[in-house]
Amino acid sequence: MAKSKKTVFFFGAGKAEGMSVAKTDAERRMILGGKGAGLADMTAAGLPVPPGFTISVADCEDYYKQGRKLSNAVKQQIRENMAKVEKQMGKKFGDVNDPLLVSVRSGAARSMPGMMETILNLGLNDKSVEGLAKKTSNPRFAYDAYRRFIQMYSTTAMGLSKEPMEDMLHNAKKKAGVKTDPELNAEYLKDLCNQFKKFYSDNMKGQSFPQDPYEQLWGAIGAVFGSWEADKAVKYRQVEKINNLKGTAVNVQTMVYGNMGDSSGTGVCFTRDPNTGENTFYGDCLINAQGEDVVAGIRTPMKLSELGKLLPKAYKQLCQVRLHLEKHYKDMQDLEFTVQEEKLFMLQCRTGKRTAAAVFKIAADMVKEKLLTKEEAVARITSEDIERLFYPQLDAKAAKSSTKIATGINAVPGAASGKVVFTAAEAEEMADLGEKVLLVRKETSPEDVGGMHAAIGILTATGGKTSHAAVVARGWGKCCIVGCEALNINNETKSMTVGDKTIKQGDFLTLDGNTGDVYLGQLALELPQQPPAYQTIMKYADELRTIKVRTNADTPYDAENAIKMGAEGIGLCRTEHMFFDTEERRLAIQEMIVAEGLEKRKEALAKLLPFQQKGAEGIGLCRTEHMFFDTEERRLAIQEMIVAEGLEKRKEALAKLLPFQQKDFEGIFTAMNGKPVTIRLIDPPLHEFTPKDDEGVAKLSKITGISPDKIKHRCEQLHESNPMLGHRGCRLCITYPEILDMQVTAIINAAIVCAKAGVKVLPEIMIPLTIDKKELSIQVDQARALADGLIKAAKAKVKYMIGTMIEIPRAALLADRIAEVAEFFSFGTNDLTQMTLGLSRDDAGRFLPIYVANEKDGGKGIFQADPFQSLDQDGVGMLVKMGIEKGRSTRKDLKVGICGEHGGESASVKFCHKIGMNYVSCSPFRVPIARLAAAQAAIADKAAKGKPAKKAKKSK
Amino acid sequence: MAKSKKTVFFFGAGKAEGMSVAKTDAERRMILGGKGAGLADMTAAGLPVPPGFTISVADCEDYYKQGRKLSNAVKQQIRENMAKVEKQMGKKFGDVNDPLLVSVRSGAARSMPGMMETILNLGLNDKSVEGLAKKTSNPRFAYDAYRRFIQMYSTTAMGLSKEPMEDMLHNAKKKAGVKTDPELNAEYLKDLCNQFKKFYSDNMKGQSFPQDPYEQLWGAIGAVFGSWEADKAVKYRQVEKINNLKGTAVNVQTMVYGNMGDSSGTGVCFTRDPNTGENTFYGDCLINAQGEDVVAGIRTPMKLSELGKLLPKAYKQLCQVRLHLEKHYKDMQDLEFTVQEEKLFMLQCRTGKRTAAAVFKIAADMVKEKLLTKEEAVARITSEDIERLFYPQLDAKAAKSSTKIATGINAVPGAASGKVVFTAAEAEEMADLGEKVLLVRKETSPEDVGGMHAAIGILTATGGKTSHAAVVARGWGKCCIVGCEALNINNETKSMTVGDKTIKQGDFLTLDGNTGDVYLGQLALELPQQPPAYQTIMKYADELRTIKVRTNADTPYDAENAIKMGAEGIGLCRTEHMFFDTEERRLAIQEMIVAEGLEKRKEALAKLLPFQQKGAEGIGLCRTEHMFFDTEERRLAIQEMIVAEGLEKRKEALAKLLPFQQKDFEGIFTAMNGKPVTIRLIDPPLHEFTPKDDEGVAKLSKITGISPDKIKHRCEQLHESNPMLGHRGCRLCITYPEILDMQVTAIINAAIVCAKAGVKVLPEIMIPLTIDKKELSIQVDQARALADGLIKAAKAKVKYMIGTMIEIPRAALLADRIAEVAEFFSFGTNDLTQMTLGLSRDDAGRFLPIYVANEKDGGKGIFQADPFQSLDQDGVGMLVKMGIEKGRSTRKDLKVGICGEHGGESASVKFCHKIGMNYVSCSPFRVPIARLAAAQAAIADKAAKGKPAKKAKKSK
Secondary structure (H helix, E strand, O other): OOOOOOOEEEEEOOEEHHHHOOOOHHHHHHHHHHHHHHHHHHHHOOOOOOOEEEEOHHHHHHHHHOOOOOOHHHHHHHHHHHHHHHHHHOOEOOOOOOEOOEEEEEEOOOOOOOOOOEEEEEOOOOOHHHHHHHHHOOHHHHHHHHHHHHHHHHHHHOOOOOHHHHHHHHHHHHHHOOOOHHHOOHHHHHHHHHHHHHHHHHHOOOOOOOOOHHHHHHHHHHHHHHHOOOHHHHHHHHHOOOOOOOOOEEEEEEOOOOOOOOOOEEEEEEOOOOOOOOOOOEEEEEEOOOHHHHHHOOOOOEEHHHHHHHOHHHHHHHHHHHHHHHHHHOOOEEEEEEEEOOEEEEEEEEEOOOOHHHHHHHHHHHHHOOOOOHHHHHHHOOHHHHHHHHOOEEOHHHHHOOOEEEEOEEEEOOEEEEEEEOOHHHHHHHHHOOOOEEEEEOOOOHHHHHHHHHOOEEEEOOOOOOOHHHHHHHHHOOOEEEOOOOEEEEOOOOEEEEOOEEEEOOOEEEEEOOOOEEEEOOOOEEOOOOOHHHHHHHHHHHHHOOOEEEEEOOOHHHHHHHHHOOOOOEEEEEOOHHHHOOHHHHHHHHHHHHHHHHOOOOOOHHHHHHHHHHHHHHHHHHOOHHHHHHHHHHHHHHHHHHHOOOHHHHHHHHHHHHHHHHHHHHHHHHHHOOOOEEEEOOOOOHHHHOOOOHHHHHHHHHHHOOOHHHHHHHHHHOOOOOHHHOOOOHHHHHHOHHHHHHHHHHHHHHHHHHHHOOOOOOEEEEEOOOOOHHHHHHHHHHHHHHHHHHHHHHOOOOOOEEEEEEOOHHHHHOHHHHHOOOOEEEEOHHHHHHHHHOOOOOOHHHOHHHHHOOHHHOOOOOOOOOOOOOOOOOOHHHHHHHHHHHHHHHOOOOEEEEOOHHHHOHHHHHHHHHOOOOEEEEOHHHHHHHHHHHHHHHHHHHHHHOOOOOOOOOOO | OOOOOOOEEEEEOOEEHHHHOOOOHHHHHHHHHHHHHHHHHHHHOOOOOOOEEEEOHHHHHHHHHOOOOOOHHHHHHHHHHHHHHHHHHOOEOOOOOOEOOEEEEEEOOOOOOOOOOEEEEEOOOOOHHHHHHHHHOOHHHHHHHHHHHHHHHHHHHOOOOOHHHHHHHHHHHHHHOOOOHHHOOHHHHHHHHHHHHHHHHHHOOOOOOOOOHHHHHHHHHHHHHHHOOOHHHHHHHHHOOOOOOOOOEEEEEEOOOOOOOOOOEEEEEEOOOOOOOOOOOEEEEEEOOOHHHHHHOOOOOEEHHHHHHHOHHHHHHHHHHHHHHHHHHOOOEEEEEEEEOOEEEEEEEEEOOOOHHHHHHHHHHHHHOOOOOHHHHHHHOOHHHHHHHHOOEEOHHHHHOOOEEEEOEEEEOOEEEEEEEOOHHHHHHHHHOOOOEEEEEOOOOHHHHHHHHHOOEEEEOOOOOOOHHHHHHHHHOOOEEEOOOOEEEEOOOOEEEEOOEEEEOOOEEEEEOOOOEEEEOOOOEEOOOOOHHHHHHHHHHHHHOOOEEEEEOOOHHHHHHHHHOOOOOEEEEEOOHHHHOOHHHHHHHHHHHHHHHHOOOOOOHHHHHHHHHHHHHHHHHHOOHHHHHHHHHHHHHHHHHHHOOOHHHHHHHHHHHHHHHHHHHHHHHHHHOOOOEEEEOOOOOHHHHOOOOHHHHHHHHHHHOOOHHHHHHHHHHOOOOOHHHOOOOHHHHHHOHHHHHHHHHHHHHHHHHHHHOOOOOOEEEEEOOOOOHHHHHHHHHHHHHHHHHHHHHOOOOOOOEEEEEEOOHHHHHOHHHHHOOOOEEEEOHHHHHHHHHOOOOOOHHHOHHHHHOOHHHOOOOOOOOOOOOOOOOOOHHHHHHHHHHHHHHHOOOOEEEEOOHHHHOHHHHHHHHHOOOOEEEEOHHHHHHHHHHHHHHHHHHHHHHOOOOOOOOOOO
């Protein structure tokens, strides 16, 4: 570090050198840390801040470069700044008669648990403590200050154990016959100081407690810098994905005292209510106390408003400070202050943490108050804020005191507590009996969907964030943890072992979908709500965004729910799910989940039970014989088709499926009433539909007259080494064109029926897994000939589009050719990610976490985020961009959307906006997140260009 | 078709209208067909060709456009041309006294089995036959001609059954009491004509045999055009991948007769010996005979040279024709001629078919004779010509008379005949006993490699051309058929059913790897050889090419063999194969296979047996206890590593593998002596190494002390849904960096040992499956630090390179970044194809054939070729090209090669040349094909640019 460079910045008496280091608040925070920037800000605004200086982040970097040492250059700057403080305060640092005392506090750009926070009263030693006693005429105050300093320095800066000194304090009170610290007199405190110093020396290889104030200061600053790399701090940054910070700053500030009698006091406050967001001054304070007393909770603090009565002058000044800071920062602030003998001092100012409800309330109110523009309000909301409004959350205290037995991959946020079952069938049975169940499986398959419905949470031993379990659960907003490799499930004994624990069917577990943690027992949950301000903010977002938001929905009921969430159409309707499931059953669960959001409730865990039972009763209702038979019938029809020998038999089996599909489509078209619906033709490999057990084989054999052995042989033949790269998608309709015929007939007939009933319909038929223009054109021609014939014969007016899914690299590479025969593209980024990265989402759990975790956490930091969660913009994104550009080079009005999981992830949605997509589509519960991200992208666009956000190319 | 357009072209008396339709031979052939172009050519050259005219390919297209009818415009042109012929010959078509008779022959640009070939004597009817009898004073000749015409027209043009008329002829001879056709007198022949006409009328719904010569002509021309779409012709074009032809031409030509007594004759000849390629006039002829008599083999033809004695004038003229045509076409020609009363007529001239040996002999001789340049000689060879030199071939006659039970995918050419076994172990046991065995499996896995070695051919029920079985077999040049879905294998009963046939262990089957056909029983095979001319031509190829050719080889013995095949280095050395196998065992087979090529043998099947036994004895020798234990030891060591709990135990297990690997590398470096060797670090997913049965588990348990249950659990955990996209390649070394340490240590230590022994070494360490710069740089840094340390400590001088395999789309997309840390790229186009197309090579068998087969053959014609066989230049090729350009944008001297299966396929090698690769690498047996293709690419380049072929960027 060059000696000439200024890295330590003074603040005091209305002047703050730190204000000139950068133009914006955000930039200043990166240099001075949050606390340093706030102190500079408050000082410059003329607020009463005790003078001091900020040792900037650059010095932290330098500290590590020097091998955990402060350079002489830095020390020199600190001495110079200390001289300025001394001059302002009229005191000397280390003076034996009237010492200048300082606090030393850390302050990174973001506050961070695990870092060393504060050392108070630094500058005291065996001599100056006596001077202080004389000067204040308060030996008790002086020795208490020294006692606290030694204690804090020894433990916080030097890392000695806390308990021994706490024990000495305890013994002193016992000896003195008193109960509380303040009752201890000066003698006892002086004696404690000696005990503490001896303890220090005993544990520091004979070094005595430093008496040189600068030695104390170097030690404290070094301790702050050192704590930047403490395990807890590193872990926190990893969890919170903080990777743009280079270190922490250190603030050295003149001590002020709230414990100088009844004209003194201290407090912590928020400029608005952090729980509700109401525009009221909110906080706690104590008279004759130091800041740590408020936090420690030894004395019960007063409400802030009480201060107005006891110290009206200081309170009035504080209220002015509140208004000033909100106007300055345009956000709710978290403040710390001390009143020393009626004089107010501001010690800290930072953006305040708040509940999800308060996030929306404050943002919406500030727009009304004209503190914020709509753009600024919308830009401030995060996708996590929205998630917190929709999912039940684990009570943090309950979690802390419980036994965590394993951690998997946090696939769907929220929390769920219930009895463990190991099969889908048992999940359904127990749910029928009114139990809340968690379905625990090695992995789930489409055959488990009924049981997944019935369960309130899902836990699997394998799979990643886009495995079957995760994708299905996400569609329902149902808590789900996957890839929990510690589970050792034994289906025969209906139990599992996890480490040394054994969990049997019926035992309670609690899942935290936010963290992936699995807890023993039934833990308390907090239920969410959506306040009116949420609707206000989302309205602003909708006004601002230019990209449309659709949903992925397979049933009329999904479709209806998605519309409630703000969806403007269906971007992906998977037709094969229709073969598996009765919508009536899904309805029950869907209604239950949505009801949670629409009703206003603030019940605790106790109230969840009857509600879940109500949901369970809903399921019971639809599990009539008829419904069950209905599912069976569908399933058998498709199985019949698969084993059918020859075209004619296959056509017969398909004819049985036609009415089911048509009815589904009629329902969906009616629900969407004029909004576009993108329907994907059959996609999964046929073996996903085959019977999995002897009973299933026997049933199928009875219907088809084909021997069980032959059926088994056929099913075996369908086995694939790499099903992801196998006989699926449009490859099925190339080999079995009659499947395409059946599905197009169902879609077009449903559209005709709806059109005749006055419902507006706009089906977009989507052919999946294309890799070649000719492959696609064969199917487009076939579908068009059939559809046009049906429409003509029915004398109906039905418009439809035919497009394709771009989900294989080759399709993106050859998009110019493919667009010649496709009217729209929908990027299937789940599969595109798998193939572009050569990464199976179901298998990646074994190594992908190491790729994503950073080095400090034992990972390799290769990826910034899980590419299945947030689009890999460098690689997959390049293909998507190329695909859009090439596609529009041959078809100018090509409509382009995305229907992978990424369509509901904030950063990915912004990317989709940037590269000119017409819409994104995501699961119903991600629709609000997509709406918000789309708006934020448009805002950023506008800001960057200084002109209105560019509209995506016009198309229907 | 516009009436004004000339589509029928006259030839005769030195003038050929067809010569002006295009400038080059090749273009003329596309318009006039091969036969028509040859006739025009010979006519224009002044050779004696009976006059006639060619109805061009455009008329064939028109015929189909008109709904299988000749347009009046075409008929009008034909009449006009017939008038010209009449004028030249002084005869009238259909004249009752002296009729002009013509032949009608098909002639596409390529000769094609299945198409209608010839109708002779057209123009005869009940009246003119009498006129002909009088005019020639030879009623027998006239009625025989008429009899033949009715017979040919009925069967060939009208499609009536052949047998009934053959029976009538047979009965006539019986009745006449004679043995041969020529003995039948005019009366019998006249009676036969009547019988034939009645048969015609009976089978043509009462229509009598056409008497109008033009009606005959329209019928014959229509029949030729119709035969273009006959099943056999369509099938042939599909098999031969002929898709640039639009139809066939028809040639109508004046009849000449070789059966006009002893001054007449006919013959078929080649301008050089089609079997050996010797420069001698080669052919057969008959005096007083018609062309079909030579072919039918009723009379034994004379050698061509005999003609010089009997008809010296005609023979002398024929010898001049021979010289003229070879000079003109610069290739060996296949000629048909007729001598009518001492006058020579040329009826056909086309490029002659020849054996593989003759291909090389003729090409090499013509360079010496200065008929061809080296470029022209090399450009003329095809990859199939080379294959035919190296693989045993099924005797065509033997195949015809045998029972074909199934057809699979022709993975590796050649042929093999042996006893069926169903497990690798039994293959080894029976081979030990001296049996030739065919290994039949559902699919093969690395554990089967021993048995695959021992077998002389491999047949699998599943998989495609790049499945495990195919890839391994190809490396050894061993006949292999995969994806033979008709096989229903029952390992318990050691038998399989194929349709209604049951084949038990020990039964004989014969595989034709060229076609994929499987035959019952033990069929005769033809053994190949490489003549000296092969070496000459390959020398020319090596002089001409600019791209290097390396080989994929995993053992010293593979490496040695590859050098014999002309390899200039190793482009892919897969280290994991070393874990499975003793090279000693592979040696035996390798030596055996190579020996076949190096010895000159022309033995028939009988001679194969003792040779194969010799090979089998070789294997027996290396299956000593020690060798077997050696394999076991290796296998157990790696299994131990996989189940090892914790880093230290894993390191212990790895330490056991180190000496094996190092020894392997020492052998390879020594064999390559200075040639570059690209060594790929471990690539396959770990589960490929795990024990597959209880016995294996028990052994591993004994060594490691880990319980069998735990081992099984660990193996289960390793199971993947899509192993292709799973935990493999460099992902293994990211999660287990100690594997990289072990392998790099083995490579560098081996290099040090070799360098100190005076062997030149240039290891190129290749990290597979990269998708990211950081992922790669972590491993490059680790490897470099380790390698440099070892070299320094040993005070050795060893240079090495570190590069990566580009085999995942993302790596190609981000190649500019990746090249910053990679010194070379090797494109792994097998996996790149799988991921770019989303196509598993192991599963594609169920639908890919439909994508490749054309519409006429029940396919969809989506791909021109199997993308696993011939690089998909549009899609995968785009990525490869992009990868090279991006890579060289950040590292100018980036060395680039290919090591997928495509590196040994002709079209793909040419593409690699075009996009500027430095080398291709392929299995040893494909090396000559790659050398040839590389030379042809350079030649084409030179021709296109009119300047020397561009050299690839220089690098080592």
